[in-house]
Amino acid sequence: MTSFSGALDRVRRAVQALAGRGRITVSDDTGPAQRLQVKLGPLEVRDTTPRLAEFGFSSRPPAGTDAVLLFLSGDRSNGVVIATGHQASRPRSLEEGETIVYDLFGKFIRLTKDGGIVIEANGSPVTVNNAAEVVVHASARVLLDTPMVKTTGSVVVGNGASGSFSTPTGAVVTVQDGIITNIT
Template sequence: MSNDFLRRVDAKIARALSRVRLGFRAVLTALDTTPGVQLLQADGLAGEQLQASEVFQQFGFTSAPPAGSQCIVLPLGGKTAHSVIVATEHGNYRVQALKSGEVCVYNQAGAKITLKQDKVVAIECDKLEVRAKDEIDMTAARIRLRASQRMGLYAPVWDLGGDEDGADCEGVWRGNLHITGTSRADVDHITGGVSLVHHVHPENDGGGPTDEPIGI
């Protein structure tokens, strides 16, 4: 087999491969989130113009990458016109302060949920909304919720206690408390060391102490 023949074969293979577009990078310019699969417009780094390329993401997770995001484009069948987007990234918004093994879900506005080391889950946002159709169950050795302005908790029935029976439980409220409805206690109300159930005081006419209050 002559060298000339081998060169001709190599040349034909090279020409065939040149017509097959390999994966490449692009920069997102516009995004349509209304279809079942998002459609993207982007400019390829080699001058390609992508129109209505499908953006494929993992099941159970969806995001709308902002303009300027970098994309990894995979031309199906080696044709740019049949390209799909398999990954997106934007360096201006990506959370960088992660340790090995940590995971973070974030958005362009800076809200994020970070799964940290030692089984710590950190949520950072300006407003947190939790909505459950039936029940919210929070079980932990210690739960700490902080807000700088207001925390609203709304439900037809509240059940707070050490366990479902309320045994061995003590609650501490720091600050003023304004109750717009009726306050009830199965055992007693004690205010300033004075028991509401066992409270007695001298009669107004100077007689002996009154009887304890009669419950209703």
């Protein structure tokens, strides 16, 4: 009977060793796989543990982030981080079904319950690089609520429209063949 209980104890220890939870202390994002140092307890620290993430999504969790690890065959020297969560920066009070991509610095993209998309830049610039064309299809209007709109090239209005119109500030804009020719 002792050999059976010994075998059960070995299986129990192997199952207990399959997963672990800890805190990230250091991260390295320079190689093909992100490597993390994870402290699992006062006596167990795992160095250069690879982190798996979903294709198309990447982040570098800050120190203090919670981590869940799996250890292949219960071998504590052969682990991989499968999930991370930073409690202090996690957005709260999402509606059921909403999704948010966020960072540690207050910027986010939120897909809202009512079908809206909110981009919060938190005072940072937003840049679109190397686009051949940027098209906005709006069913009602496009509103630019800003003190200035600046362009380095021509502005075309309508399909070759001509005429003048006044802005809310009283400026008069003259358009000739769809190109703004004068602002007074």
